[in-house]
Amino acid sequence: MxxxxxxxxxxxxxxxxxxxxxxxxxxxxxxxxxxxxxxxxxxxxxxxxxxxxxxxxxxxxxxxxxxxxxxxxxxxxxxxxxxxxxxxxxxxxxxxxxxxxxxxxxxxxxxxxxxxxxxxxxxxxxxxxIQKPKYAPIPPQPLELPTRPWQHVSYNMIVDLPKDGNSDSILVIVDSFTKYVILVEYSKKLKALELADLFLRHIWKCYSMPKKTISEQGRVFNNKFLKALSKLSRDNHPQSDGQTEQVNPTVEHFLWAYSGINQKDWVKWLPMAEFAYNNATVRRP
Structure with missing residues (x-):
């Protein structure tokens, strides 16, 4: 929040x-x-x-x-x-x-x-x-290292934001190779299959199906969402590699700095938050 x-x-x-x-x-x-x-x-x-x-x-x-x-x-x-x-x-x-x-x-x-x-x-x-929000650290699990962009993808969610239109949450997706981040606004009311469809349209449509998708254990991901993704992905891991854990505080820090007085216009700032993070962080292969 x-x-x-x-x-x-x-x-x-x-x-x-x-x-x-x-x-x-x-x-x-x-x-x-x-x-x-x-x-x-x-x-x-x-x-x-x-x-x-x-x-x-x-x-x-x-x-x-x-x-x-x-x-x-x-x-x-x-x-x-x-x-x-x-x-x-x-x-x-x-x-x-x-x-x-x-x-x-x-x-x-x-x-x-x-x-x-x-x-x-x-x-x-x-x-x-503004203090960057701190999340309890999740010990990264030893995972196979990717050898190219979008081979492995990590994902997580930022939830319970002030409602802006129909959106109150952010799907955070990180390419494990380049650290490139994609931020997608959505409603927490979306069902698991609809969230999986967001993933399909914003990631797999543009970058092809990743070999491995990695979720952050202990977050808001539920078994239905993981199951929906596993129907599409060849290898789905309910583990943590620490990727999105590093992104979430930075994204929230940005939105606090630029969002309006009622913090209800954060959706329009999301593309700029994505650009700012990637411009400062992304490793070009």
């Missing part, structure tokens, strides 16, 4: 091209990058010590890069805007310290980026007010 609402106002995210234009325009405004820019304009005359110090910098299309990442000057709110995009915005979903840093660092760099990112995340009022 969702707690008392804590929600955030959503602002438009600055388009990538516009943001990079702002970074480009700010390069000459500060003195901190002046020596590097002068070196890049006349490398041949630089002494060996300077060449060694600045060897990882290069200019491309008017942007300064350090080891392949765009250097962000300390001008105006550029760095703060980037941290907002990669932590506060729905594209990110208020991830933790390391995930926020990883998202920012994929394309951007500045001296002190670690400290700035940690400070921004630790100062986030939304994260301070």
């Amino acid at each position: 969702l707690p008392n609402p804590v929600f955030a106002n959503i602002a438009l995210v600055t388009p990538k091209k516009e943001l990079q234009q702002q970074i480009k325009a700010a390069l000459d405004q500060g003195k901190s990058l002046e020596e590097i820019l002068q070196f890049l304009q006349n490398k041949s005359k630089a002494p060996p010590s300077i060449k060694r110090a600045f060897k990882d910098y290069q200019m491309e299309s008017g942007l300064l890069f350090y080891q392949g990442q765009i250097v962000v000057p300390d001008i105006g709110d550029l760095r703060t805007d980037l941290l907002w995009i990669f932590h506060n915005s729905p594209l990110a979903g208020h991830p933790g310290r390391q995930q926020t840093l990883e998202l920012v660092s994929r394309n951007y760099y500045w001296p002190g980026i670690h400290a700035d990112t940690y400070w921004h995340m630790d100062s986030c009022k939304t994260c301070q007010q």
Whole structure:
């Protein structure tokens, strides 16, 4: 059940091209990058010590890069805007310290980026007010490791959410190989065969029938649902591999942060929650 609402106002995210234009325009405004820019304009005359110090910098299309990442000057709110995009915005979903840093660092760099990112995340009022729900850990069972995407699938449910339309629950499905997550809203009143049909339409239709489906023991899954799935799946295990157990708290954290004042518009945020989780987590084969 969702707690008392804590929600955030959503602002438009600055388009990538516009943001990079702002970074480009700010390069000459500060003195901190002046020596590097002068070196890049006349490398041949630089002494060996300077060449060694600045060897990882290069200019491309008017942007300064350090080891392949765009250097962000300390001008105006550029760095703060980037941290907002990669932590506060729905594209990110208020991830933790390391995930926020990883998202920012994929394309951007500045001296002190670690400290700035940690400070921004630790100062986030939304994260301070929302505690990720904790589930009792289920010891993972030793299972055969998958060798390709969608060969093994884990599934679980988040139930008793505030009713939004006809939906009050989420079916959480995780590909055991890539950790890719699919979130499907549904009504808790659905019967076992109808839930199995959701699984069929959202997973097997798109990715073919998995070799193995794994349920989280001790959750709301009932024998009828497992039986309905077993009619379709070649190998069904009422065991735990810990996959969905890691997903559920993150999904609920996202919905608490962005859902409306009555927590009754969470369905419209579910696709963005799915994107944010997968963007930060998925392992590409």
